[in-house]
Amino acid sequence: xxxxxxxxxxxxxxxxxxxxxxxxxxxxxxxxxxxxxxxxxxxxxxxxxxxxxxxxxxxxxxxxxxxxxxxxxxxxxxxxxxxxxxxxxxxxxxxxxxxxxxxxxxxxxxxxxx
Amino acid sequence: xxxxxxxxxxxxxxxxxxxxxxxxxxxxxxxxxxxxxxxxxxxxxxxxxxxxxxxxxxxxxxxxxxxxxxxxxxxxxxxxxxxxxxxxxxxxxxxxxxxxxxxxxxxxxxxxxxxx
Numbered sequence: 001x002x003x004x005x006x007x008x009x010x011x012x013x014x015x016x017x018x019x020x021x022x023x024x025x026x027x028x029x030x031x032x033x034x035x036x037x038x039x040x041x042x043x044x045x046x047x048x049x050x051x052x053x054x055x056x057x058x059x060x061x062x063x064x065x066x067x068x069x070x071x072x073x074x075x076x077x078x079x080x081x082x083x084x085x086x087x088x089x090x091x092x093x094x095x096x097x098x099x100x101x102x103x104x105x106x107x108x109x110x111x112x113x114x
Numbered sequence: 115x116x117x118x119x120x121x122x123x124x125x126x127x128x129x130x131x132x133x134x135x136x137x138x139x140x141x142x143x144x145x146x147x148x149x150x151x152x153x154x155x156x157x158x159x160x161x162x163x164x165x166x167x168x169x170x171x172x173x174x175x176x177x178x179x180x181x182x183x184x185x186x187x188x189x190x191x192x193x194x195x196x197x198x199x200x201x202x203x204x205x206x207x208x209x210x211x212x213x214x215x216x217x218x219x220x221x222x223x224x225x226x227x228x229x230x
Binding site: 038040042044048049050051052055061093095097100101102103104105106107108 | 147149158159160161164166171173175209211213215216217218220221222223
């Protein structure tokens with residue numbers, strides 16, 4: 001089984017500043033045949049279902065603001081919010097789908113506004 | 115617009131049963147894998163099970179094998195989760211989600227509480 005671990009568990013960032021969330025998988029989730037990293041990122045606000053932000057580690061979902069970006073390869077990945085807005089306060093999750101059709105999520109990172 | 119609407123949650127005693135439903139609209143349901151994902155109170159997301167477009171293939175996390183069964187009715191654009199022999203640790207909000215390796219559409223969820 002692939003275990004996905006996020007860091008930090010929580011962070012507080014000032015408005016307009018950069019926020020960075022990390023995700024590390026227990027083994028590489030880069031599929032050599034297509035050179036794609038099998039990782040997605042989600043945002044979840046209280047009382048709401050998760051919202052897809054990014055898939056293939058760096059492809060932004062339609063309608064997601066370009067201040068959200070994903071990077072990384074192999075085992076180490078990062079979600080960056082370039083200029084934090086008040087509405088970005090949420091819990092963020094990464095998800096690996098390398099072991100498709102079985103999946104696993106990271107434990108979540110709570111992002112607060114400082 | 116994709117819509118997924120779950121129903122069927124509620125309070126059930128340990129060892130009891132419940133059937134969750136998910137009504138899908140706004141897309142060709144029979145062409146997509148579908149998943150159930152759950153979230154225990156105050157906890158993170160946990161993928162539970164998924165099912166192939168035609169229902170011929172199903173997968174589960176180990177902790178629910180033999181107790182939870184996913185199935186679908188493509189004629190009625192509906193996804194189901196039959197939950198038997200429920201345990202305290204099955205208490206969670208259960209979301210149905212359109213499964214494209216990632217989950218780009220989710221329902222609002224239905225709460226299942228297992229308690230005596």
